[in-house]
Amino acid sequence: MSIAIIDYGMANLRSVQKALAEIGKPADIISTPAEIAQSDKIVLPGVGAFRDAIATLRHKKLADPIIAHIRAGKPFLGICLGLQMLFDVGYEDGEHRGLGVIPGKCIRFDVDEKFGLKVPHMGWNQLTAVAKTPLLRGVADGAGVYFVHSYHVVPDDESIIATTTDYGRPFVSSIWRDNLLATQFHPEKSQKVGLQMLANFAAM
Numbered sequence: 001m002s003i004a005i006i007d008y009g010m011a012n013l014r015s016v017q018k019a020l021a022e023i024g025k026p027a028d029i030i031s032t033p034a035e036i037a038q039s040d041k042i043v044l045p046g047v048g049a050f051r052d053a054i055a056t057l058r059h060k061k062l063a064d065p066i067i068a069h070i071r072a073g074k075p076f077l078g079i080c081l082g083l084q085m086l087f088d089v090g091y092e093d094g095e096h097r098g099l100g101v102i103p104g105k106c107i108r109f110d111v112d113e114k115f116g117l118k119v120p121h122m123g124w125n126q127l128t129a130v131a132k133t134p135l136l137r138g139v140a141d142g143a144g145v146y147f148v149h150s151y152h153v154v155p156d157d158e159s160i161i162a163t164t165t166d167y168g169r170p171f172v173s174s175i176w177r178d179n180l181l182a183t184q185f186h187p188e189k190s191q192k193v194g195l196q197m198l199a200n201f202a203a204m
Contacts, residue, residue, distance in 0.1 A: 001040035001075075003027040003202060008060055010053045011045035012188075016079070019188035023195050025202040036065035040074060041204070045188075046081025050090035050106060050151065053081050054098055063099055070101055070180055075204040078182030080149060083175065086182060087153055102175065104155035111168040120150040125173075125185075127163040133176040135162065135183070137200045143193045145173075145185040152184060179204070 003020060005013050007029050020027045020043075027043065028035075036042060044066065046053050057063045070076050078086055087098045090106040098106070111117035129141045152171040155161065162181075165173035174183040181201060187194035 003041045003043065004030045004035065004039040005043045005045065006036065006062065006066070007031040008046075008053070008056050008062055010048045010056060010081070011079075012047060013045065015186075015188045016043055016045050019195060019198055020202070023199045023202065025198070031060070031062075033061050033065040036062065036069055039069070041076070041201070042066070042069055042074070043077045043079065043201075044082035044085075045079040046085065047148070048081060050081065050084055050092040050098070051094065051096045054085050054090070054096055057085070057099075067099055067101060073179050075201065076180045076182075077201045078180075079188070080184060080186060083182035083184055084151060084153055086180075087155070090151065092151055101180070102153075102155055102160065102177070103157060104153060106151050106153050108151050109167065109171075117168050120148060121167050122148045125165050125167065127165060127173060127185075128170070129163055130161045131159075131176060133162040133174075133181065134204055135174065135176065135181045135197050135200050138196050139193055139200075145183075145187070145190040145193055147173075147185045149184060 084106040086101045162174040162176040164170040
């Protein structure tokens with residue numbers, strides 16, 4: 001089954017593609033609704049602002065095909081902004097409607113800089129497993145992964161939470177629901193742990 005990475009102009013596509021190639025899973029880069037419809041598995045990466053990213057997806061008519069792919073039960077992996085956009089609403093530079101696949105919101109970190117915590121949350125941090133998910137197969141609890149973000153998701157349904165990470169207080173660092181997996185961290189930048197996760201997704 002083929003893996004495709006969605007190019008909408010706001011993602012580090014080559015890093016994801018290179019990481020998948022490293023585990024022997026070549027991935028195509030796609031950018032049209034028809035290509036999404038034809039794909040077996042898709043990866044939606046993303047960096048930048050929620051508002052700009054979701055507007056771009058809609059402008060390029062990619063939002064509905066992404067939702068259709070997920071609803072069809074096909075494997076889906078969202079990375080960073082690709083996790084955040086799945087939610088109902090994001091509050092970066094105002095209030096902006098997301099894809100609405102996952103009920104909930106995306107909000108800015110509220111941390112106390114007196115304790116040395118700054119926004120964005122950047123660098124390595126640990127995962128605490130909440131559920132046994134396909135993505136975590138072969139990954140030790142407490143494994144370190146790489147983050148770069150100022151906002152985090154708050155799902156209405158806590159049963160979809162796969163991992164949490166502590167940054168002043170616990171936040172949701174990945175989710176899982178059936179065929180849908182999504183991470184706030186960057187597997188493609190998380191060395192062996194991240195490669196194991198990408199291999200787990202490829203095996204779905």
